[in-house]
Amino acid sequence: MSRRRHRPDSDEISAFRQALSEAGVRPLRSNRADPGRPRPADEAARARRAAATAAGEDTATGRTSDGRVEAVRPSEYLDFALPDLPYRDRQQLKRGRIAWEAGLDLHGYTLEEARTELEAFLADAAANRARCVLVVHGKAWGAQADYPVIKSHVNAWLREWPSVLAFCSATEADGGTGAVYVMLRRRRDGG
Numbered sequence: 492m493s494r495r496r497h498r499p500d501s502d503e504i505s506a507f508r509q510a511l512s513e514a515g516v517r518p519l520r521s522n523r524a525d526p527g528r529p530r531p532a533d534e535a536a537r538a539r540r541a542a543a544t545a546a547g548e549d550t551a552t553g554r555t556s557d558g559r560v561e562a563v564r565p566s567e568y569l570d571f572a573l574p575d576l577p578y579r580d581r582q583q584l585k586r587g588r589i590a591w592e593a594g595l596d597l598h599g600y601t602l603e604e605a606r607t608e609l610e611a612f613l614a615d616a617a618a619n620r621a622r623c624v625l626v627v628h629g630k631a632w633g634a635q636a637d638y639p640v641i642k643s644h645v646n647a648w649l650r651e652w653p654s655v656l657a658f659c660s661a662t663e664a665d666g667g668t669g670a671v672y673v674m675l676r677r678r679r680d681g682g
Contacts, residue, residue, distance in 0.1 A: 560643050560644050560646075560647045561643065561646070561647065562636075562637075562638035562643050563638065563639065563642055563643045563646055564638070564639075565630035565631075565632070565638075565639050565642070565668070566630070566668050567668060568659070568660045568668055569642075569646050569658065569659060569660045569668070569671055570585070570658075570659045570660070571646075571649065571650055571655075571657060571658050571659070572656065572657035572658075572659075573656050573657065576656050576657050576674075580656075580657070580674065581657055581659075584623070584657055584658075584659055584672050584674050585659050586662070587661065587662035587664070587665060587672065589622065589623040589672065589674065590623065591623045591624050591625040591665075591672060592616070592619075592621040592622065592623060592624060593612070593615075593616055593619070593621055593624045593625075594624065594625040594626070594627065595608060595609065595612040595624070595625070595626050595627065596627040597609065597626065597627060597628050597629065597641050597645070598627065598629050598631075600641070602640060602641065602644060605628075605641050605644065605645070606644070606648065609626065609645065609648060610648075610652075612624070612626070613652055613654065613655070613673075613675070616675055617654045617675055617676075617677075620677050621675055622674065622675060622677060623672055623673065623674050623675070624672075624673050624675065625661060625665055625666070625670055625671070625672060625673070626645060626649075626658075626670060626671050626673055627666050627669060627670040628641045628642045628645040628669065628670065628671065629641060629642065629669050630642060630668060630669045642669075645671065649671070649673060653676075654675050654676045655673060655674070655675060655676075656674045656675065656676050657673075657674045658671045658672060658673040658674065659671060659672055660672075
């Protein structure tokens with residue numbers, strides 16, 4: 492089945508141009524961007540940045556929060572990716588096709604110990620320019636809760652970590668829904 496594009500006639504083109512003109516649309520004088528012009532200073536953004544930096548210095552713990560965490564089921568598949576992550580990278584991560592370079596097992600840790608270990612592990616992995624790591628969080632129910640506490644918190648903490656591009660539950664060979672593959676942003680040598 493072939494699709495033929497409708498070619499507008501001169502009356503349709505005139506009506507379209509008139510509608511654009513009435514809407515105040517003007518033709519561009521140049522079709523080139525000007526990247527040399529600095530962005531205007533945004534005082535509100537600068538103030539927000541300063542407030543966020545000051546708030547971060549007051550907290551005694553690391554980068555992850557301990558606020559209200561959404562409970563997940565023991566067998567729930569975890570899946571998160573930044574919106575601009577290429578589809579192919581995300582699919583390779585989900586299929587376990589990106590070799591993980593380091594692993595962390597959080598079995599037996601208290602919640603605070605798990606957070607400290609995870610933060611140190613992610614910082615170390617980033618410093619070593621690791622692309623993908625494995626975090627085993629388990630699926631055990633908490634002693635004081637009716638959901639897997641460590642798994643639920645890992646799900647929240649990884650979303651907050653700045654170098655995490657994506658994470659998803661591992662394949663069965665690497666722990667299934669009791670573990671996650673974590674794709675990290677690699678820092679450039681200069682930064």
